[in-house]
Amino acid sequence: MTEKKKVITVTGATGFVGRHVVERLLENPDLKVRALVHSREGALGLQPFANRITCIEGDITKRESLAKAFQGAWGVINIAGYREFWSANNARFYEINQQGALNVFESCLTEHVEKVVQVSTPLAWGVPEKIPFNEDSAPGSHPSNYARSKHLGDEAGWRLHRKRNLPLSAVHLAAVIGAGDDKETMEVRRAVEGDLPALVGANTTYTYVYVRDAAEAIVRALLHENSIGRKYLIGNERATTREYFKMIGRIAEVRIPDRNIPEAWLFPIAKGMEALSRLTKRRPLLPLDVLKTTAAGSLLFDASRSVEELQMTYTSLETALAEAIEDIRRPT
Template identity: 35%
Template sequence: MWALTPACSASSSRAICMDGQRVGRPFRAVLVTGASGFVGIHVVRALLEDNVAQEVRCLTRQPTPELLELERKFGSRVKLCIGDMLGPACRTTVAPHLTIDGGCDGLINCAAHYRWWSRNPDLYNALNDAAVSELMKLALEARVMRIVQVSTILAMGCPPGDWGSAVRPLQPDTPPGPAASRYARSKAAGDEVVLRLAAEAALPGCVVALACVVGADRRLVSGGEEDVMRIADLVRGKVPATLGHDTVFTYIGVRDAAAAIIAALLRGRPGRRYLVGNQRLTTGEFYDVISRLSGIPAPSRRVPVWMAAMWAKAADSWGVLTGVPPQAPPDLIRTVSYGTLLFESASSEVELGLQVPYRDITESFREAVQYVQEYDSLQS
């Protein structure tokens, strides 16, 4: 559930808050791109359950069981919008959903090509950068009132100096530095499009940079490159060693992530970047949590980053030839080699009116582990 400001109680189900002020009606229509994705489906569900939007338009290449279930539950409030954000198709298939039936007054861009390795690396820039640029132009033309670009803290990169350390955590206005991966670099470029258009063309958009998002999701068991955290492999005992054992990452449960995104839609300021998430674990601690929840021992071996880097490029080339994702892609190794990247989230939480502390991240890991175990049980 997303957090209401004190001025708006949960009982006022037909009211929303914007900039701390009560508004007498919800958004008329909100378009969510990437609606079938891990974060996107939770955003869609929260928009509907909390009456933030009278109608939610769900952009997807094809309907998924989760979207069809929401359509059955909420009826005409859910509109399945078949479209593609890549290339010219963005204007021809996405634009109509921003303008039809009176248009949209809200847009949340959850679409992204998110993985450490991709059979088609051109998709990083195509979806995370070029498509964002076209989408924001369409939103300006359609006069959308509120826009949220969903991103990742990894897009902040590694700024010069000691930014990202415990003594100098990243701030929302810290200038981004060099990114470690193609995913992070392309997301940074897309974020810059939104922030630049907010400054130069009055685009009513902000960026929400999320910590590592955790929860149950069908991609955990889909195999291949989509299980970026390798939770399924850990549950199945298929991770042979720990890489970056002491590197610290920050995590957030998917429901809290959705709450933050909706809060940004309601109260975010144009041109602002919000950093969301505050539960930190080393890689070793993350593996231990999965081990405790699953009953499967955590990897006992530790591989130094420099050693992993030596064979990463060869493994990447082999993956291109065979179509099988490498266990430790070069982008993952570079991200780990950049080391701990800490950020300060308190100012963003206050400005967005988020309800903290967040749900214990262990519970989100528990849901992910149970999802994998139940799936495996059905397959046996």
């Protein structure tokens, strides 16, 4: 008798990382994929997989809407979140990244889900006392609403893990690069289109990960038999902001500015932009939380656990950027 397929529900399945996770899950013939979507229109982003997945409408900020999507699921991957550094209403960060995550976790307990993977960010550690940090490091202060809200959402899950045995794992993705990113946080499009007037934090170092590697890590954490109770930092290629944009310039054959503007000079300007954006409801050119994150210094972590336990190997940043640039320049 054929063993019944394990049902995996993915929140945030229509997003940049979520679409790749769905694609990766479908490579496993023993899995059946459900996608939580806001609406039928929202499911259009999953059209390439339409005949192979089930889309169920729901919203992580409304716990009562999750039961149908989670019922009978063996595993849940929570990718849904507000991945930005600005909002016209800062409460949105906490509504989605904190309370939304808690709604997912509590629903998983109610529906007796056997594996739960929370997808988060290294920024959830804030600014740790020692750099590079690892999964066991204590968090520091958080320079942005995004970082703080993700930390609080993660902690809600770990409390339920300790108190009610929520079968939780967490995957913390470095800055994700690849084709199909519709957010402005990584500034690839601005650089390619020559709309980058100067560098900010040119000597600050960040860690990057290719989007397909990110999806691979998430699925491996889900399926690893000993991953419950474990956190994984994902991504191992580091580059300063200057190196990052110079790489974009070389691949795209565009000019990248050399001038670096100190963060201290920009804080008054960013605050003014922020105040104006509160009135216009439009994202400022330089969100204040981006500047605060840059001013906090390099974000360096040790990803060896992902290599040792999940057997991760990582694609180069150059390959990831080349794919992103090709996608940006592809005729629509």
